[in-house]
Amino acid sequence: MTQTGGFSPGVAARVRLVDGRRVFVKAAGPEPNPDTPGLHRAEARITAALPAAAPVPALLTALDLDGWVVLVLEDVDGKMPAQPWQHDELQRVLAAATELSVLLDPSPVEVPTVADRFGEEFQGWRQLAAAFAEGVDDLAWLPSWAQRNVRRLADREAAWSIAAAGGALIHGDLRADNVLLTDDRVAFVDWPWAAIGASWIDIVLMGPSVIMQDTPDAMRLLDRHLCARAADPDDVTSVLIALTGYFLRQSVQPPPPGLPTVRGFQRAQGEAALDWVRERTRWR
Known part of the structure; x- marks a missing residue:
């Protein structure tokens, strides 16, 4: 299921795996914004180094191939805060x-x-x-x-x-x-x-x-x-x-x-x- 929100162009989707688990996948290539793959690389490095106790979805795996970067993260079954804020x-x-x-x-x-x-x-x-x-x-x-x-x-x-x-x-x-x-x-x-x-x-x-x-x-x-x-x-x-x-x-x-x-x-x-x-x- 594609997710909305944010500004970086690319894929952002909740995915159900064949074993029934859900994960969150985000991916970007060099087009249309050449800076986005670098941001995904930085996010992968930082997220992987955060302590397990941090309230941050865990990085499950990351792929970097032919200019494309794919992150697979723990899925959080939540919602964004209401706008305007409650x-x-x-x-x-x-x-x-x-x-x-x-x-x-x-x-x-x-x-x-x-x-x-x-x-x-x-x-x-x-x-x-x-x-x-x-x-x-x-x-x-x-x-x-x-x-x-x-x-x-x-x-x-x-x-x-x-x-x-x-x-x-x-x-x-x-x-x-x-x-x-x-x-x-x-x-x-x-x-x-x-x-x-x-x-x-x-x-x-x-x-x-x-x-x-x-x-x-x-x-x-x-x-x-x-x-x-x-x-x-x-x-x-x-x-x-x-x-x-x-x-x-x-x-x-x-x-x-x-x-x-x-x-x-x-x-x-x-x-x-x-x-x-x-x-x-x-x-x-």
């Missing part, structure tokens, strides 16, 4: 993310730090400020608040990598479509973007996708959770500003091959993240 499901996922961060700190897997993983991407505000200063982009496509504060945002963005430092393994791409809920379990799937950093970062990275779904009281719930995790408020804001700049700048770039809808999704997340930044900074 309060109880969001609370379940936030609690499970806390437990996961404890289990994966220190990181059991050798992967890049968040600064190395996202360092080139998380320069959006600095790039936008430079383009404005050089007359290349008038930034008229940005909300007026962002236009007024672009230099301030760029300055604060520069601190994000120090704010994000830590020793925990983070998922790096946590959203509703990378979560499965069963009656008694929360499973986290799709791990190619995993990195090492502060244990609370996944909640900041997930936040804009929660807010953009018009989830009731989303910002307050996210802020309360981060406070309970003892995340430094200034560090959270610095990382959030960097994430926001990434989403907004990427949203006006040409779409990657085979991913025609990703820019619209980035724009929606960027606007949601910007609302969260305004709420946290209280800048005029």
Whole structure:
């Protein structure tokens, strides 16, 4: 049965084997997006190295042949969280993310730090400020608040990598479509973007996708959770500003091959993240 959700092109299907067992199969070749097989290879390596106690579908086998990569994973008979998020499901996922961060700190897997993983991407505000200063982009496509504060945002963005430092393994791409809920379990799937950093970062990275779904009281719930995790408020804001700049700048770039809808999704997340930044900074 083909599964929906996510953006990577390729096969994603629940399969019944001849012996009656179910597995989840995902596969991708070099077309239409040449980067997807590399992501599958990374996911295979990371998933195989996670501890058995992690709430992550186990990798059963992986094949790499003629540019095609196939992963066969444990099947999870669950569902993605409802959209917009329901309060109880969001609370379940936030609690499970806390437990996961404890289990994966220190990181059991050798992967890049968040600064190395996202360092080139998380320069959006600095790039936008430079383009404005050089007359290349008038930034008229940005909300007026962002236009007024672009230099301030760029300055604060520069601190994000120090704010994000830590020793925990983070998922790096946590959203509703990378979560499965069963009656008694929360499973986290799709791990190619995993990195090492502060244990609370996944909640900041997930936040804009929660807010953009018009989830009731989303910002307050996210802020309360981060406070309970003892995340430094200034560090959270610095990382959030960097994430926001990434989403907004990427949203006006040409779409990657085979991913025609990703820019619209980035724009929606960027606007949601910007609302969260305004709420946290209280800048005029």
